[in-house]
Amino acid sequence: MTTSISGRIAVVGAGVIGLSVAWRAAVAGHHVTLIDPAPASGASWVAGGMLAPVSEAWHGEEDLLALGVAALERWPGFAEQLRETTGREPGLRTDGTLVVAVDSADLAQLDDLAGHLGKLGHHADRKTGRELRKQEPALGPAIRGGLWLPQDLSVDNRALLATLQQACATAGVTLRETAAHTVSAERVELADGSTIRCGQAVIAAGAWSGRLHPALAGRVRPVKGEVLRLRARRGALPPPTTTVRGTVEGRPVYFVPRADGGLVLGATQYEAGFDTDVQVAGVRDLLRDGERVLPAISEYALLESNAGLRPGSPDNLPIVERLEPGLIAATGHFRNGFLLAPITADKVLELLS
Ligand code: GLY
Numbered sequence: 001m002t003t004s005i006s007g008r009i010a011v012v013g014a015g016v017i018g019l020s021v022a023w024r025a026a027v028a029g030h031h032v033t034l035i036d037p038a039p040a041s042g043a044s045w046v047a048g049g050m051l052a053p054v055s056e057a058w059h060g061e062e063d064l065l066a067l068g069v070a071a072l073e074r075w076p077g078f079a080e081q082l083r084e085t086t087g088r089e090p091g092l093r094t095d096g097t098l099v100v101a102v103d104s105a106d107l108a109q110l111d112d113l114a115g116h117l118g119k120l121g122h123h124a125d126r127k128t129g130r131e132l133r134k135q136e137p138a139l140g141p142a143i144r145g146g147l148w149l150p151q152d153l154s155v156d157n158r159a160l161l162a163t164l165q166q167a168c169a170t171a172g173v174t175l176r177e178t179a180a181h182t183v184s185a186e187r188v189e190l191a192d193g194s195t196i197r198c199g200q201a202v203i204a205a206g207a208w209s210g211r212l213h214p215a216l217a218g219r220v221r222p223v224k225g226e227v228l229r230l231r232a233r234r235g236a237l238p239p240p241t242t243t244v245r246g247t248v249e250g251r252p253v254y255f256v257p258r259a260d261g262g263l264v265l266g267a268t269q270y271e272a273g274f275d276t277d278v279q280v281a282g283v284r285d286l287l288r289d290g291e292r293v294l295p296a297i298s299e300y301a302l303l304e305s306n307a308g309l310r311p312g313s314p315d316n317l318p319i320v321e322r323l324e325p326g327l328i329a330a331t332g333h334f335r336n337g338f339l340l341a342p343i344t345a346d347k348v349l350e351l352l353s
Contacts, residue, residue, distance in 0.1 A: 006199035007031055009352065010188045012180045012212065014039035016047075016157070016341045017330050018204035019164035020078075024345040025352060026171035033196055034168060035188060037179045040161040043206055044337065046227050046308030048256040048264045049091070049160070051075055051339045052152035054122050055099045055245050057113065062120065064316055068336060069122075071343040075153065078342035082163045085170060090163040091156030091259070093243075099124075100132060100139065100146035100246040102292050107144050109247055114147055124149055136240040140295040143246075154243050154256050155338055180205070183212045185326030200352055202328045207274070207309035209331035215323045220332050222274050222309035226282035227266040228290075229304035230297055237296035239263040248289040255294060263300070265290045269310075276307045310334050320347045328352070 011022045014036035022034040053068025079092040101107040114124045125148040132146045133139050179191035188196040207222035245254040256264040268282040313332030
């Protein structure tokens, strides 16, 4: 049976958002083409995979916190559906998150976060440095105190991407491994000169979304982040079982453990256009601050250093909306692409119906 053009969906971008949208749309019965010259790469490949709206909360970002909490509630069902569909483990970890502080200014910031969360009805358990080291023996003596947030989770970004790719293939998504040049209502112009005509196009191209349609130009900007991947060597203290976030003299740092014994250490954050070089200074800062939190990493193997481009938006909230008839945006997820993937896919499905 041939599908009319009006029944076809073209999703531009095969990062975590585009893959999630394409999978869900195909399962819902749409005929989906997914367009990306390098699927499952870029920021999605580099990411730490924290699903941590509560520990990420900040003053003035109450809408983002509420959206993140709603997104987190959908994660167990999203992961289970992927597991059932593919027989693969999508990499969801439910071990919780510790937020730790090193100096007295970091501790004051933590108290501020706890107070802010309390006012919004989110409980955070305060812990002394000693209690934290009992829970996670790899934490160093510099840690002065922290918060325990069992509700904040994580996902192995690469396991999830592989699972989503398989789920898309099983659901009949057609993959076009080529770049999109421009996207407009009901059509995608490809860099190879060909055109895909469709009933609705979805721009899910992360930091590059602003280059694809004038309505997104200036609304989505790249925000660079450098991330390291480590592995404990024989004889070294094992990595923590929970996500550990901290501030070291005001600089944020986080560790996200993986089931295979790996440890992701992130992340720098700065605006450098579309530059994805890993700078020496970025690696130095991450290792120096990371060692204050987990001294044992000095004995770990350094496996990878990468830089990704987060798709920043003016208010840090994602842009998931109809731009014009036949054209939807699903972008601007900034630091929260993995967290917001299930709720974004649901919202795009609503917009498609
Ligand atoms: N989600 C954490 C980061 O963007 O570094």
